[in-house]
Amino acid sequence: MRIILTFSVFIYCSFAAVAQSGSISGQVSSEGKPLPAVNLILQGTSLTVKTDSTGNYVFSKLASGTYKVQASAVGFRKMLKSLVLKEGEQVQLNFDLSNLQQDLNEVVVTGTLKEVKRLESPVPVEVYTPAFFRKNPTPSIFEALQNVNGVRPQLNCNICNTGDIHINGLEGPYTMILIDGMPIVSSLSSVYGLSGIPNSLVEQIEIVKGPASSLYGSEAVGGLINIITKKPQNAALFSADIFATSYQELNTDLGFKFKAGKNIDVLTGLNYFKYGNPVDHNHDNFTDVTLQDRISVFQKWNFKRKQDRIFTLGGRYVYEDRWGGEMQWNKSYRGGDQVYGESIYTNRWEVIGNYQLPVAEKLFLAFSYNEHNQDSRYGTTSYIAEQKIGFAQLTWDKQIGKHDLLFGAAMRYTYYGDNTPATTGMNQDLKKNTWLPGIFVQDELTLAPKHKLLAGFRYDYNSVHGNIFTPRFAYKWSINENNILRLNAGTGFRVVNIFTEDHAALTGAREVKVTHELKPEKTYNINLNFLKKMYAENGTFFGIETSAFYTYFNNRIIGDFDSNPDEIVYDNLDGYAVSKGFSANMDLSLHNGLKIIFGGTYQDVATYEHGVKKQQILTEKFSGNWAVSYKIRPLKLSVDYTGNIYSPMRLPLLSDSDPRKEYSPTWSIQNIQLSFAGFKNIEVYGGIKNLLNWTPNRGNPFIIARANDPFDKHPEVDNPYNLTFDPTYVYGPNQNIRGFLGFRLTIK
Incomplete structure (x- = not known):
C-alpha cells in the first residue's frame, strides 16, 4: 500500500x-x-x-x-x-x-574610387537606397532627390520645367552625375540623364558633397551623385512598379533579367513616363505643368571570369518629347510666332563598362561614351545642341604595408556645339574638340587603428585652358565605433562651358552677351563632418551626422540678370564667391515601428565684387527635409509622411516696376502615402502629394510676365508696368494637390 x-x-x-x-x-x-x-x-x-x-x-x-x-x-x-x-x-x-542592422557598414565607392565600408571611408559619403525613395514615389531620380538634405532639384523654366541639381546652393554645372562611377552625364544633360534612369535598376545612390576634382576632374566642384545599378546576379527575376496620379500622369518601371549563356547575366530596365493632360489652374492661358512623353531603356551585362575578375558592360537610350506653352499650342506652331510654345526633343545614348585586366595586380579599365542631341524651340528662338563625351580611365589599386595606394590615368574627350553665343565670337574654341588627359595618385595611410590619413593629387592638361592641378586631403578619427570625425579639404575646377540651355537665356526678350574671354573656375574647399550613433538594447536607434562646409571661388562664371533687364551678360566675376554653411541629418528608429528622418541645411551663397556682397539668385538660406514612417505590423500597413521646406530666395525681376515679389515666401511641399504588403509578391500603395496645395503663384499678381503677349508684338497694350514677356520667374513646382495610386510586383 x-x-x-x-x-x-x-x-x-x-x-x-x-x-x-x-x-x-x-x-x-x-x-x-x-x-x-x-x-x-x-x-x-x-x-x-x-x-x-x-x-x-x-x-x-x-x-x-x-x-x-x-x-x-x-x-x-x-x-x-x-x-x-x-x-x-x-x-x-x-x-x-x-x-539594428549595420546599415552604416554599406560598401561605397564614390569617395575614394574603390570599394570600402562606409564607416571606414575617410571621405563622408551619404547612401540612399530605393526603400528611402519609395516613401515618396516619383517618376524620375531628378524629382526623388527633393527628399535629400542639402540637395534641391531647381526648376529653371516656368514653361518647359527643365532644371538642374543644386548641392549646398551650387548650381547644376557644379555637380557631376555618374552611373556606376562613370561620368556620363555633364552640364548639358544633368536633368535629362537623371530623368531617364529606370528606378528598378537602382541599387543605391551615393552622394558626396564638396569638390572631388582630384579624382573625377572637371565639374566635380559642388559634389557628386553616383547612381549604382544592381548586379544582374542579385536582381529580381522580374519587377514592375506602376503608378498614376489624378493629374493623369502615368509612370511604368519594369525590370527583368535572363542568362545569355553559362557565364553571362543580363539585366534590363525600361521606364516609360507619359503626361498629356494640359491644365491651367492659374488661368494665364499657359500650361501649369509641362507635357512629357519619355522612354528609357537600360541594359547591363555581367560576364563571369576566372578568379572572379570583373567585366560589366551597360548601355542606355533615352528619348523625350516635352512641351509647354499656350493651351491651344500644337506642333504645327513649333518655332512660329502665332502661338507660343516651348518644345524640346532629346535623343541620348551611352555605353559604360568596367574591365579588370587579367594580371596579378588589381588593374581596372573603366570607359564610357555618350552622345546627346537636342532640338529645342522657345517661341521663335531655336536651341540646337550636340555633345559627345568619351572617357577612359585606368586605375591600379595597390596595398603596401599601411599604405592603400591608388594610381590612375584618365582621358576625357568632349565635343560641344550649339547655335548660341556660348560657342561664337571669343569662345568659338569651345565648339571644337576638347581633350582632357590627366593622372592622379591617392594614398590612404593607416596611422593607427583609429586614425586614417588620405592625400591625393591630380594633374590635368586641358587643350583650351592648359595645366590644372588639384590636390586633396582627408583625415578620419574613429573615436570609437559610434563616434567618427572627418576633415576633408581640397580644390576643384570647372572648365568653361556656360551651357546656354540656361532657359533665362533662351526665353523671353533677354539678349545673351559674353563680353570677355572666359577663364576656368577654381575652388578651395574645407569640410568638417561628425557622425554619432546610439543604440538601445530594446532596438531603438538614434544617429546624427553634422557637417560644416566652406568653398571659395576664383573666376566664378555668373550670369548678370540685374544690370540690364534686356540682357544676360556672362563673365568671370571681378571678385570672388563663397558658399558656406552647416547641415545636420538625424535618424531616429523606435522598436515599435516608428522611424523619423530629418535633415536641415543653412547656407550662405554670395558673390563679393567691388566690396559689395550679393546673395546668389534662386538660392535659399535654409532648407529642411523629413520622412516620418510608421509600420502597423499586424495589418502589414506602412504610413509615410514626407516633406521639405525652403526659406525665401532672391528671384529674377525684370525691373524696379515689376510687381512680382523680389523674394519668394517660405514654402513647403508635403506628401503622405499608405502601403499595403499583404499580398504575395505585390505591394499596393497610394496617397496624396502636395497636401498644402501650394503653388508659386500665391501672393503674386502673375508668374509669367506678359503672358497675354508672349511675342511682344503689342508692348503698348495693357502693360502698366512696362514689362516684356518673361517666364523665368520660377522657384518651385506648379502642380496642385493630387492623388496617386500604384503597385509593385516582384518575382524573385
Whole structure:
C-alpha cells in the first residue's frame, strides 16, 4: 500500500510539474521579413536556440521567473529583452532587428574610387537606397532627390520645367552625375540623364558633397551623385512598379533579367513616363505643368571570369518629347510666332563598362561614351545642341604595408556645339574638340587603428585652358565605433562651358552677351563632418551626422540678370564667391515601428565684387527635409509622411516696376502615402502629394510676365508696368494637390 501511495504522489507531481512549466517563443524579423539562423540566448542559463527558416524559435519547459532573452545575427547588433514568466505561461516574444542592422557598414565607392565600408571611408559619403525613395514615389531620380538634405532639384523654366541639381546652393554645372562611377552625364544633360534612369535598376545612390576634382576632374566642384545599378546576379527575376496620379500622369518601371549563356547575366530596365493632360489652374492661358512623353531603356551585362575578375558592360537610350506653352499650342506652331510654345526633343545614348585586366595586380579599365542631341524651340528662338563625351580611365589599386595606394590615368574627350553665343565670337574654341588627359595618385595611410590619413593629387592638361592641378586631403578619427570625425579639404575646377540651355537665356526678350574671354573656375574647399550613433538594447536607434562646409571661388562664371533687364551678360566675376554653411541629418528608429528622418541645411551663397556682397539668385538660406514612417505590423500597413521646406530666395525681376515679389515666401511641399504588403509578391500603395496645395503663384499678381503677349508684338497694350514677356520667374513646382495610386510586383 505504501509503495502504491508513493508512486501515485510521484505521478501527480510529475504531471503538475509538466502542467506548470512555461515557454517563450516568437519570431525574429527585419524590415518585415523573417530572419533564419538567428542565435537566441537565455541569459543566466546554458539554453541556446536558433530560428528556423520562417524566423521562429521556442524555449520550452521553463520554470517561472524573470528571464532575459538576447537575439544576435550576422550584420545586426545584439538585442536584449526582459520578461517575467508566470507558472505554466506561454509567452510570445518577437524581435524586430530592423533598427539594428549595420546599415552604416554599406560598401561605397564614390569617395575614394574603390570599394570600402562606409564607416571606414575617410571621405563622408551619404547612401540612399530605393526603400528611402519609395516613401515618396516619383517618376524620375531628378524629382526623388527633393527628399535629400542639402540637395534641391531647381526648376529653371516656368514653361518647359527643365532644371538642374543644386548641392549646398551650387548650381547644376557644379555637380557631376555618374552611373556606376562613370561620368556620363555633364552640364548639358544633368536633368535629362537623371530623368531617364529606370528606378528598378537602382541599387543605391551615393552622394558626396564638396569638390572631388582630384579624382573625377572637371565639374566635380559642388559634389557628386553616383547612381549604382544592381548586379544582374542579385536582381529580381522580374519587377514592375506602376503608378498614376489624378493629374493623369502615368509612370511604368519594369525590370527583368535572363542568362545569355553559362557565364553571362543580363539585366534590363525600361521606364516609360507619359503626361498629356494640359491644365491651367492659374488661368494665364499657359500650361501649369509641362507635357512629357519619355522612354528609357537600360541594359547591363555581367560576364563571369576566372578568379572572379570583373567585366560589366551597360548601355542606355533615352528619348523625350516635352512641351509647354499656350493651351491651344500644337506642333504645327513649333518655332512660329502665332502661338507660343516651348518644345524640346532629346535623343541620348551611352555605353559604360568596367574591365579588370587579367594580371596579378588589381588593374581596372573603366570607359564610357555618350552622345546627346537636342532640338529645342522657345517661341521663335531655336536651341540646337550636340555633345559627345568619351572617357577612359585606368586605375591600379595597390596595398603596401599601411599604405592603400591608388594610381590612375584618365582621358576625357568632349565635343560641344550649339547655335548660341556660348560657342561664337571669343569662345568659338569651345565648339571644337576638347581633350582632357590627366593622372592622379591617392594614398590612404593607416596611422593607427583609429586614425586614417588620405592625400591625393591630380594633374590635368586641358587643350583650351592648359595645366590644372588639384590636390586633396582627408583625415578620419574613429573615436570609437559610434563616434567618427572627418576633415576633408581640397580644390576643384570647372572648365568653361556656360551651357546656354540656361532657359533665362533662351526665353523671353533677354539678349545673351559674353563680353570677355572666359577663364576656368577654381575652388578651395574645407569640410568638417561628425557622425554619432546610439543604440538601445530594446532596438531603438538614434544617429546624427553634422557637417560644416566652406568653398571659395576664383573666376566664378555668373550670369548678370540685374544690370540690364534686356540682357544676360556672362563673365568671370571681378571678385570672388563663397558658399558656406552647416547641415545636420538625424535618424531616429523606435522598436515599435516608428522611424523619423530629418535633415536641415543653412547656407550662405554670395558673390563679393567691388566690396559689395550679393546673395546668389534662386538660392535659399535654409532648407529642411523629413520622412516620418510608421509600420502597423499586424495589418502589414506602412504610413509615410514626407516633406521639405525652403526659406525665401532672391528671384529674377525684370525691373524696379515689376510687381512680382523680389523674394519668394517660405514654402513647403508635403506628401503622405499608405502601403499595403499583404499580398504575395505585390505591394499596393497610394496617397496624396502636395497636401498644402501650394503653388508659386500665391501672393503674386502673375508668374509669367506678359503672358497675354508672349511675342511682344503689342508692348503698348495693357502693360502698366512696362514689362516684356518673361517666364523665368520660377522657384518651385506648379502642380496642385493630387492623388496617386500604384503597385509593385516582384518575382524573385
